[in-house]
Amino acid sequence: MAGTALGPARTVLHGLFSRILFPDDCRCCGQPLQKISRIPVCQECIDLAACPIEAEFQCVRCRAPFLNRETLNDDGICAACAAEPEGLDYAWSYGNYDGRLRRLIHIYKYERVDTLAAPLARLLLDALPRDEQFDVIAPMPLHWRKRWDRGFNQSELLARAVAERSGIPYRGNLLRRVKASEAQAGLSFAARQTNVRGVFRVTRNIAQGQHVLLIDDVLTTGATAASAARLLRRTGGASRVSILTLARADRRYAWRQGPDPSAGKKARAAGA
Ligand SMILES: [Zn+2]
Numbered sequence: 540m541a542g543t544a545l546g547p548a549r550t551v552l553h554g555l556f557s558r559i560l561f562p563d564d565c566r567c568c569g570q571p572l573q574k575i576s577r578i579p580v581c582q583e584c585i586d587l588a589a590c591p592i593e594a595e596f597q598c599v600r601c602r603a604p605f606l607n608r609e610t611l612n613d614d615g616i617c618a619a620c621a622a623e624p625e626g627l628d629y630a631w632s633y634g635n636y637d638g639r640l641r642r643l644i645h646i647y648k649y650e651r652v653d654t655l656a657a658p659l660a661r662l663l664l665d666a667l668p669r670d671e672q673f674d675v676i677a678p679m680p681l682h683w684r685k686r687w688d689r690g691f692n693q694s695e696l697l698a699r700a701v702a703e704r705s706g707i708p709y710r711g712n713l714l715r716r717v718k719a720s721e722a723q724a725g726l727s728f729a730a731r732q733t734n735v736r737g738v739f740r741v742t743r744n745i746a747q748g749q750h751v752l753l754i755d756d757v758l759t760t761g762a763t764a765a766s767a768a769r770l771l772r773r774t775g776g777a778s779r780v781s782i783l784t785l786a787r788a789d790r791r792y793a794w795r796q797g798p799d800p801s802a803g804k805k806a807r808a809a810g811a
Pocket residue numbers: 565566567568569570580581582583584
């Protein structure tokens with residue numbers, strides 16, 4: 540009886556030990572790993588992760604890339620930012636949500652390899668603007684149910700590591716997520732606004748007069764981050780709110796596929 544009960548446990552243990560002791564193939568490129576590591580990805584995949592954002596036109600606030608000048612208003616601001624004057628001050632990203640960087644984020648988040656937090660945080664540090672002053676670093680919070688499913692909040696591990704290495708104080712309790720919102724991609728501008736309403740909770744004056752730097756893995760539409768920023772300002776008392784992410788989804792391609800006519804219309808109106 541004991542043998543049958545131990546069987547599965549032994550298999551699990553054996554799997555664990557062999558994974559720790561014998562290098563596997565890199566989960567990103569498939570090449571055999573050269574050394575034993577808790578990170579199942581080769582150094583080259585991390586070093587070559589950058590998928591630079593190349594664009595002739597970029598919003599001066601969120602740095603979203605655009606195909607032409609008409610998508611930006613006279614101040615160089617895109618429609619999404621113009622519609623959210625109390626949204627994010629700035630958004631910085633390490634690279635495009637594509638190629639190796641996208642794969643690394645998937646391994647980290649969906650294959651739940653939390654040991655990737657340290658090397659990914661180094662990429663965030665590379666993208667941290669040197670000429671800006673930040674008072675606190677805060678992670679984008681996950682709804683508790685999602686955190687429970689994943690076992691960790693990917694933004695929290697990154698934010699802690701960036702705070703530790705940059706010396707900027709870490710504040711894990713600035714924002715609370717009280718509602719699990721649906722995915723933002725593919726929704727119209729108005730639907731995104733409704734979708735993010737009431738998602739976060741903030742304590743009054745918790746960030747009084749501070750420049751808050753939010754950390755997240757991917758910036759997609761920016762609507763969720765903008766709603767967090769608005770709340771941190773209005774209720775939390777923050778003077779400025781910016782975000783640093785590993786990757787940003789390129790809205791140019793989303794627009795080419797044509798799912799968001801209202802955003803296109805607003806952008807043209809803003810550019811006119
Ligand atoms: Zn690799």
